[in-house]
Amino acid sequence: MSKKRILTGIKATGEWMHIGNYFGMFRPLIENSKWRESFLMLADYHSLTSVHDPESLRKNKKRIICEFFALFPEDSEIIVFEQSQVQHINNMTWILSSVTPYSLMLRAHSFKDSQNKNSEINMATFNYPILMTADIISYDVDIVPVWKDQKQHLEFARDIAQNFNKTYKQEFFKLPEAHIEESVMTIPGIDGRKMSKSYNNFLWVFDDEKTLKKKIMSIPTGSEGLDDPKDPDNCTVFSLIQLFASSEKQSEIRQKYAAWGYGYGHAKLELLDLFVAYYAQARDKYEYYLENFHELEKKLNSWNSYANSIATKKFNSLIQIIGL
């Protein structure tokens, strides 16, 4: 039996990896890559819903690719590729749109949110979930790790795949499963509310130290004094500490929360140190890859052709089935 496949994607829109994405999506991908064939796709066509400046798009793409490689472990076998290098991806999208009900698309949160923000939206924003479906089902993907805001898109992918299978009376497309790390989804943002794009309350993995410090120092806490006991399980700072600290370190900090002479300011500095140490190596690698991007381009080219070959094979069978 062939290895199961796992795939996820990120848009190149000028937003970078935040810790929600890192722990919710990126780390599960790395963990799964040990026993599944794993793909990480840069969704550059998807970026066109909002990025119309070629220079920014190129820059964003480069930065995100460097982030990926900076965060991979040394022995990573994750296949990174660019959506736009997959020859038939938009043909696939068109064919899928012929089995996608309009009423389904009207229910998309992403589209409704954009509609609320802008007076006019483009058709790419409207069709976004169909392209995302093509991204997934062109490779017979089993599992898609995503941040919870993508949950509905995964439901759409299943619905659309199922509609196709029903229409053409065969199990041609595999139905993908979303993988959502529930434990990570409850981690608060730096304002104490749930982490969310609309609140812009993330810590970003590659934030510089000054920005990080400012953000961490601004986290709201209780008003207990230095010598009062504090409840770590009811504290945004401690919730974040748990992401980066070993279990020994966590129990050490728990004890400090109960002891004299330890205030929230101390806990915040501890969080800052843990965060910086956690990503220290990745930061160095990131700078290195920005300078030596050609090293990555070589790998990327061969992975692009690999991804393209899988999708092309699927596409060739597809056009037989539909009678083109």
Ligand code: TRP
């Ligand atoms: N829509 C995803 C996001 O905005 C990005 C994406 C595009 C994606 N294609 C995908 C994610 C396929 C998972 C699988 O974050």
